[in-house]
Amino acid sequence: MPHNSHKIAVIPGDGIGPEITNVAFEILQHVAKKNSVTYIERVFPFGGNHYLLTGETLSQESIEELKKYDAIFMGAIGSPKIKTGILEKGILLNIRLSLDLYINYRPVKLYPGVDTPIKDKTPSDIDFVVIRENTGGMYSGVGGVSMKGTLDEVAINTKVYNYKQVSRCIRYAFKIAQSRPRKLIALIGKTNILTYVFDLWERVFKEIGEKEFPEIKREYYNVDAACMHIIKSPEKFDVIVTSNTFGDIITEIGAVIQGGIEMAASSNLNPEKTTPSMFAPVSSSALDITAQNKANPIAAIISMKMMLAFLGEHNAADDIEKALQKVTPMNLDRMSTKEIAKAFMNGL
Numbered sequence: 001m002p003h004n005s006h007k008i009a010v011i012p013g014d015g016i017g018p019e020i021t022n023v024a025f026e027i028l029q030h031v032a033k034k035n036s037v038t039y040i041e042r043v044f045p046f047g048g049n050h051y052l053l054t055g056e057t058l059s060q061e062s063i064e065e066l067k068k069y070d071a072i073f074m075g076a077i078g079s080p081k082i083k084t085g086i087l088e089k090g091i092l093l094n095i096r097l098s099l100d101l102y103i104n105y106r107p108v109k110l111y112p113g114v115d116t117p118i119k120d121k122t123p124s125d126i127d128f129v130v131i132r133e134n135t136g137g138m139y140s141g142v143g144g145v146s147m148k149g150t151l152d153e154v155a156i157n158t159k160v161y162n163y164k165q166v167s168r169c170i171r172y173a174f175k176i177a178q179s180r181p182r183k184l185i186a187l188i189g190k191t192n193i194l195t196y197v198f199d200l201w202e203r204v205f206k207e208i209g210e211k212e213f214p215e216i217k218r219e220y221y222n223v224d225a226a227c228m229h230i231i232k233s234p235e236k237f238d239v240i241v242t243s244n245t246f247g248d249i250i251t252e253i254g255a256v257i258q259g260g261i262e263m264a265a266s267s268n269l270n271p272e273k274t275t276p277s278m279f280a281p282v283s284s285s286a287l288d289i290t291a292q293n294k295a296n297p298i299a300a301i302i303s304m305k306m307m308l309a310f311l312g313e314h315n316a317a318d319d320i321e322k323a324l325q326k327v328t329p330m331n332l333d334r335m336s337t338k339e340i341a342k343a344f345m346n347g348l
Ligand code: IPM
Pocket: 088, 089, 092, 093, 248, 282
């Protein structure tokens, strides 16, 4: 096998997941051929349906199996028949934590021709990335409940961060800022109230910035103010670095201003590449439009582009970016999944 053959684990999942994954892989096939990229793929059944059939969310053995791959591509996961939290924790968080995918990289980019609800803003105003810490904070699972169901019930979910988690995330975000022309980074936190956790973030941000990235301009926003600025003046932002929960929330605002959840892509990264990173649209499984040829596959296509770039296949990734620039002005809202896929293939 040629040395550049990438092993890709595919988890199409539920709802529209398989449809949009198919489009992304059709495109992969095309750009791979054109750029002499070789890969092998294996499809895994994990998701809501698999859980209902087998009782498995994602076993330790399956995790070990996934570790043999270079990347994971996921469509969407979710089922209304399953109690909320089971698939989220059993599959998504399990993959993030077991594979130590400590960065959640989410581009917020308005493509040409895509409508943003923010008046008078154009693609040159909306083009930033959110680096969301992906293993800690309120997602650590630290907490508990006592006296459940009584008037004295106590429920605790705690925001937990250690120096290692904070510093590796911040250092990665600075590196991304360094690779972009504006040399600008914003930390989003809540130093006025969460004085322990964000004191740690703020100190590490300053320390790493001063010592290792003196050419990068640093800014700080409290999360509430940031929500306002991102909507009013998205052009203020280039790289945002923030905690797990704040990143979760901010990227939903990001999704709206970049034209909707179907434009929002994400990658869950282990930057050292000691484990496979995972690429997936932010979108939900959208069961209401499943198998009706209605799903917009753009977020899956952007996720595919990010996967190729992360695997070092920059020419193939650039081909996808160029085709995106041609296709997004085409009024995608009126097009079916297959029409979008076809327009895309023609643009490649
Ligand atoms: C996301 C999702 C997940 C998260 C859920 C499904 C666990 O909202 O990827 O943003 O909260 O991280």
